[in-house]
Amino acid sequence: MVAETKGLARAREIYQDRPRRAKELKAEGKKIVGYPCIYSPSEMMTALDLVPYRIFGDMKEPTAEADRGLPAAFCPIMRSCLHLGLKGSYDFLDGMVVAHSCDAQEKTVHVWECLISSPYFHFLDVPGTVHKASQDYFKEGLKDLKKTLESFAGKELSSEKLKRAIEAHNQQRSLVREMYELRKPDPPLISGTETLQVIKALMSIPVEEGNELLKQVITEVKERKDGPQKKPARLLIWSSTIDDISLIEIIETAEANLVVDDHCGGTRAYWTDVKLTEDPIDGLAYHYLVELRCPRTYMDAVYGETSKDYMADLESRFGYIKDYAKGWNVNGVILQSVRYCDCHGFEAPQIKDYLDSLGLPNTYLEHDYSEGALAALRTRVQAFVEMIG
Numbered sequence: 001m002v003a004e005t006k007g008l009a010r011a012r013e014i015y016q017d018r019p020r021r022a023k024e025l026k027a028e029g030k031k032i033v034g035y036p037c038i039y040s041p042s043e044m045m046t047a048l049d050l051v052p053y054r055i056f057g058d059m060k061e062p063t064a065e066a067d068r069g070l071p072a073a074f075c076p077i078m079r080s081c082l083h084l085g086l087k088g089s090y091d092f093l094d095g096m097v098v099a100h101s102c103d104a105q106e107k108t109v110h111v112w113e114c115l116i117s118s119p120y121f122h123f124l125d126v127p128g129t130v131h132k133a134s135q136d137y138f139k140e141g142l143k144d145l146k147k148t149l150e151s152f153a154g155k156e157l158s159s160e161k162l163k164r165a166i167e168a169h170n171q172q173r174s175l176v177r178e179m180y181e182l183r184k185p186d187p188p189l190i191s192g193t194e195t196l197q198v199i200k201a202l203m204s205i206p207v208e209e210g211n212e213l214l215k216q217v218i219t220e221v222k223e224r225k226d227g228p229q230k231k232p233a234r235l236l237i238w239s240s241t242i243d244d245i246s247l248i249e250i251i252e253t254a255e256a257n258l259v260v261d262d263h264c265g266g267t268r269a270y271w272t273d274v275k276l277t278e279d280p281i282d283g284l285a286y287h288y289l290v291e292l293r294c295p296r297t298y299m300d301a302v303y304g305e306t307s308k309d310y311m312a313d314l315e316s317r318f319g320y321i322k323d324y325a326k327g328w329n330v331n332g333v334i335l336q337s338v339r340y341c342d343c344h345g346f347e348a349p350q351i352k353d354y355l356d357s358l359g360l361p362n363t364y365l366e367h368d369y370s371e372g373a374l375a376a377l378r379t380r381v382q383a384f385v386e387m388i389g
């Protein structure tokens with residue numbers, strides 16, 4: 001089916017009704033496989049002609065159904081995903097590939113597996129450290145995933161097919177980086193709100209369709225004359241998942257442009273390519289375990305280390321944020337996390353120390369992933385932007 005809209009309008013349309021395209025593809029005979037986190041290797045699904053479809057929550061909806069399987073004091077994003085699963089919003093999925101990205105997610109997906117029937121379910125364990133033994137262990141996990149996916153898809157996954165899928169996903173990564181380059185000028189050529197709509201669209205459609213969409217967006221944005229306005233604050237946001245434009249609109253309706261981000265609804269899935277290794281699973285194992293930057297992985301694990309130089313440790317863990325700040329000429333950073341997220345909550349004080357050492361103004365915001373949280377967030381963001389101004 002050929003889409004009537006193109007570029008940013010098409011991205012907005014998919015953002016507003018994500019299941020629609022997936023259901024069309026399903027009607028054409030495709031199998032749709034859900035994944036709640038960027039640690040599930042989409043390349044393997046693409047190579048088997050399955051459509052990877054990211055599971056997101058919905059902060060606009062109360063999470064009452066989640067009470068059937070999860071406590072109240074629990075990651076509200078995971079509660080929201082389970083709520084949507086239990087009420088049938090993801091009934092069009094043919095299967096799930098879920099990764100152990102954090103303990104909240106692990107618990108949630110096991111409850112999901114018990115309460116929501118699905119023809120296929122695979123749990124991929126992901127080590128919390130990156131040393132060689134962890135990489136070897138993770139590679140074995142990916143080989144197991146390959147076997148169960150082959151049996152689900154009813155066909156073999158050859159190295160050649162997997163390499164082609166890796167190339168297609170690498171092209172997507174490269175196009176996303178090109179889109180982010182368009183946020184470097186002042187004013188940026190594309191807003192943070194539009195960028196989030198594009199990224200969520202990419203995580204809802206097959207990779208080749210997403211690459212076409214990105215090319216349209218890049219061309220459109222370069223040619224248009226009505227992009228974002230120049231504003232005094234150019235902000236970076238480091239965050240747990242952002243999947244709703246309301247959170248970005250709060251920034252962009254203040255005197256600020258959000259010019260770059262570090263979260264898994266933004267740069268994290270796209271910043272480095274998967275290396276094309278002779279055995280493509282080696283490249284995938286290295287990329288997903290070592291190169292993805294998320295606080296769920298303990299990046300500085302060194303055997304036998306008994307003491308550490310704190311500032312050197314911060315530099316090795318967060319130096320990439322300095323690169324973002326320099327490259328996008330950032331003059332303030334918002335650190336944000338949902339309540340009960342241990343991964344981001346524990347990391348925030350150290351990132352704050354690092355940003356303070358760079359002289360970059362920053363503020364930490366925590367919320368409960370609900371519409372009710374937006375008013376308080378707006379006040380805090382406005383105060384921060386005024387302080388920078």
Ligand code: SF4
Binds near residue numbers: 075240338341
């Ligand atoms: S927001 Fe935090 S706790 Fe929730 S799924 Fe993401 S990393 Fe896990």
